[in-house]
Amino acid sequence: MTITFVGHGYVGLVSAAVFADLGNTVWVIGHTPEKIENLKKGIIPIYEPGLEELVKRNVKAKRLLFTLDYKPSVPSSDAVFIAVGTPPKDSGEADLSVVFDVAEKIGKHLSGYTVIATKSTVPVGTNKKILEIITKVKPLKATFDVASIPEFLREGQAISDTRHPDRVVIGIDSEKAREVMLALHSPIESVQVLTTIETAEMIKYASNAFLATKISYANAIANLSENVGADGTKVLEGIGYDARIGKSFLNAGAGYGGSCFPKDVKALIAIAKQHGYDFSLLHEVEAINKHMMLSLVKKAEKMLKHDVKGKTIAVLGLSFKPDTDDMRDAPSLVIINQLTAKGAKIKAYDPIAMGNAKRILAGSGLSFASDLYSCVADADLMILVTEWDEFREIDLQKLKKLMKSPLVIDGRNVYDPAKMRELGFSYIGVGR
Numbered sequence: 001m002t003i004t005f006v007g008h009g010y011v012g013l014v015s016a017a018v019f020a021d022l023g024n025t026v027w028v029i030g031h032t033p034e035k036i037e038n039l040k041k042g043i044i045p046i047y048e049p050g051l052e053e054l055v056k057r058n059v060k061a062k063r064l065l066f067t068l069d070y071k072p073s074v075p076s077s078d079a080v081f082i083a084v085g086t087p088p089k090d091s092g093e094a095d096l097s098v099v100f101d102v103a104e105k106i107g108k109h110l111s112g113y114t115v116i117a118t119k120s121t122v123p124v125g126t127n128k129k130i131l132e133i134i135t136k137v138k139p140l141k142a143t144f145d146v147a148s149i150p151e152f153l154r155e156g157q158a159i160s161d162t163r164h165p166d167r168v169v170i171g172i173d174s175e176k177a178r179e180v181m182l183a184l185h186s187p188i189e190s191v192q193v194l195t196t197i198e199t200a201e202m203i204k205y206a207s208n209a210f211l212a213t214k215i216s217y218a219n220a221i222a223n224l225s226e227n228v229g230a231d232g233t234k235v236l237e238g239i240g241y242d243a244r245i246g247k248s249f250l251n252a253g254a255g256y257g258g259s260c261f262p263k264d265v266k267a268l269i270a271i272a273k274q275h276g277y278d279f280s281l282l283h284e285v286e287a288i289n290k291h292m293m294l295s296l297v298k299k300a301e302k303m304l305k306h307d308v309k310g311k312t313i314a315v316l317g318l319s320f321k322p323d324t325d326d327m328r329d330a331p332s333l334v335i336i337n338q339l340t341a342k343g344a345k346i347k348a349y350d351p352i353a354m355g356n357a358k359r360i361l362a363g364s365g366l367s368f369a370s371d372l373y374s375c376v377a378d379a380d381l382m383i384l385v386t387e388w389d390e391f392r393e394i395d396l397q398k399l400k401k402l403m404k405s406p407l408v409i410d411g412r413n414v415y416d417p418a419k420m421r422e423l424g425f426s427y428i429g430v431g432r
């Protein structure tokens with residue numbers, strides 16, 4: 001099959017590379033000349049484990065093609081996927097301006113029969129609007145259907161998630177479009193949820209909001225455990241063995257971040273409001289999440305005896321989670337900004353996200369260390385915010401020798417509290 005992806009971010013580029021690797025001819029449309037030129041050489045604009053190699057292999061095989069133009073790709077495609085960003089507006093609603101702009105451009109270039117599928121996370125009703133937009137601008141003879149194929153990949157393991165998803169949701173209202181999508185997805189072994197467009201659109205938000213809720217629930221239990229003198233990590237382990245609950249997403253920590261959960265929770269609250277439903281549960285999910293980030297700041301103040309001004313704090317981990325360079329809505333940003341405002345000198349280090357972090361935090365007055373040990377050297381306090389493997393393997397004796405004072409806040413419960421105390425650290429985790 002010949003297919004096109006518009007957008008070459010975490011979703012567009014990974015999906016395009018995987019479908020190319022399955023033997024399809026895949027076009028990727030971007031809008032930044034420099035990025036498209038780099039992609040043609042196999043240089044990718046994001047960090048995702050294994051992706052550069054996959055892109056290079058398929059570029060070389062001429063199955064993966066990059067362009068700024070809709071002309072060479074859309075008319076020859078059986079399906080065109082929209083995979084552009086849908087960031088939140090101030091109101092919390094998803095900003096769909098790029099989705100609609102791209103839909104219009106696709107529509108103008110249609111030829112023959114094409115399925116236009118949305119991979120971007122979009123509110124219920126968006127695909128209906130895309131259908132209206134394309135109907136207005138498409139060439140007379142061209143025919144098309146729209147589809148909602150929401151994406152569930154996780155950054156950091158996006159390639160394997162795309163090859164082996166828990167499920168593929170296919171929201172389609174036409175038999176012809178269903179045939180195209182089933183044929184395209186046939187090499188991907190997975191449960192298929194065949195449903196209407198509206199249901200598929202809703203599944204994506206319901207799924208992300210549930211995961212965010214599970215994280216906030218785990219964090220609330222951890223907070224309470226701390227207050228009553230229980231070990232929150234054991235409590236969560238104990239409930240996670242219940243098959244009805246499950247262990248995943250049941251860890252206490254610095255809170256969720258990233259480009260999806262925060263914006264999708266906000267968007268679902270906005271969708272509910274537009275339809276007269278107050279989704280108060282999700283307001284609380286957001287409040288608990290914010291509290292988790294701020295509680296690490298409070299713990300830092302407490303450890304430094306409320307004398308944060310001028311103290312050097314080493315922050316380990318900046319991306320919103322390990323194995324990605326994505327800094328969008330990362331808890332580290334809130335923590336760093338709060339501590340900087342209180343007069344702390346921040347030294348930060350991340351194995352992969354330093355480039356993005358430097359751009360986002362430019363002018364915030366913090367310094368960046370080139371490696372883990374130079375980050376913690378002479379620090380009055382260390383805060384672990386993102387649980388990269390490199391930090392799990394830290395030489396604790398060396399850490400203690402390098403730090404000015406052995407104060408550690410473990411925002412992801414990576415270290416063993418008993419061992420830390422035995423080594424002479426003052427140690428605080430989350431919920432224990």
Ligand SMILES: NC(=O)c1ccc[n+]([C@@H]2O[C@H](COP(=O)([O-])OP(=O)(O)OC[C@H]3O[C@@H](n4cnc5c(N)ncnc54)[C@H](O)[C@@H]3O)[C@@H](O)[C@H]2O)c1
Binds near residue numbers: 029086
């Ligand atoms: N990142 C994830 O883990 C993930 C998972 C599932 C779903 N999603 C959803 O998928 C969508 C894309 O997310 P992402 O993380 O890949 O975003 P991203 O920011 O990494 O990528 C967006 C892409 O769109 C491109 N783009 C923007 N404007 C464009 C235009 N006018 N024409 C052509 N391309 C344009 C950008 O250059 C970029 O390549 C979002 O709706 C997101 O919620 C993301």
